[in-house]
């Protein structure tokens with residue numbers, strides 16, 4: 001359904017997307033996960049035809065986004081990180097305008113606008129000016145415009161960013177429902193977000209794909225170990241003798257302080273020796289003054305896969321600003337022109353301007 005091959009995007013001297021390849025199959029929810037600056041928005045902007053790639057290709061249902069943009073774009077609904085909303089329009093006017101841009105037939109338009117407003121729960125604000133809506137409602141309007149025309153693929157860039165917990169749950173539910181009839185790709189820098197809704201997770205770091213699997217498959221990347229840290233009053237030799245009788249320890253290290261010893265123990269994640277170790281040390285009059293156990297989580301895997309790249313990213317923004325090119329503006333030109341041509345959206349209904357929602 002979507003084939004991304006060897007995608008590269010360079011901003012001046014900086015490579016934001018670095019030979020990225022992946023395929024997206026029909027009818028699944030995909031999560032594009034990566035820390036800030038990993039290249040998620042850039043990739044989505046290229047996939048949706050907002051931005052030109054430096055190298056590589058994107059095919060949507062067999063249509064190349066560069067050479068067959070109209071056919072390819074018809075298959076996609078896109079909610080960018082900053083949705084192109086028109087603050088002076090009412091919600092209904094805006095959706096009507098988008099429906100026209102998407103060339104939805106006049107007969108279909110009214111029905112579809114009502115359906116998407118219903119799905120995104122914005123019918124009650126249809127006559128409000130967009131500028132007076134809260135962030136959560138604006139996001140829903142952005143989603144509604146992406147769904148209009150019922151494209152096969154819906155691409156959502158950080159759809160829950162800036163929303164409150166209740167709104168996040170509502171948007172997640174909506175994404176799950178969308179996943180029943182559409183292929184959905186969403187980006188996020190929060191692991192819990194993608195694991196909550198996605199069938200498949202692609203982890204991107206510094207423009208490269210570092211993992212691609214189901215949430216269950218990613219669990220298998222765990223090293224399968226747990227760390228137990230114990231601080232004991234006593235001497236190292238005595239402690240070594242006591243702990244030497246306990247089975248299940250993979251690795252053990254001791255740091256001697258003045259009158260205490262800090263012990264770091266690694267065990268398989270399904271082996272918990274904390275009770276046995278605590279009891280044995282106490283029975284041998286070796287008081288335990290601190291103990292903590294930590295099993296590896298999916299977060300740890302995400303951090304391991306991405307953190308080595310992150311420090312290199314620090315401070316890059318300023319260099320990039322200097323090197324920035326005009327490419328983006330030119331890429332967006334086509335869209336702006338398209339909007340200008342059809343910007344005579346008809347007035348409909350009253351512009352109720354009665355406060356924030």
Ligand SMILES: Nc1ncnc2c1ncn2[C@@H]1O[C@H](COP(=O)(O)OP(=O)(O)OP(=O)(O)O)[C@@H](O)[C@H]1O
Nearest residue numbers: 011016035036037038039040041042043320324328
């Ligand atoms: N127009 C631009 N000019 C120069 N550098 C850019 C431009 N747009 C993005 N970048 C850089 O490219 C890299 C990838 O940015 P991108 O916005 O795609 O990342 P992201 O994963 O979506 O991050 P975020 O979650 O913060 O939006 C970053 O280092 C960013 O600073």
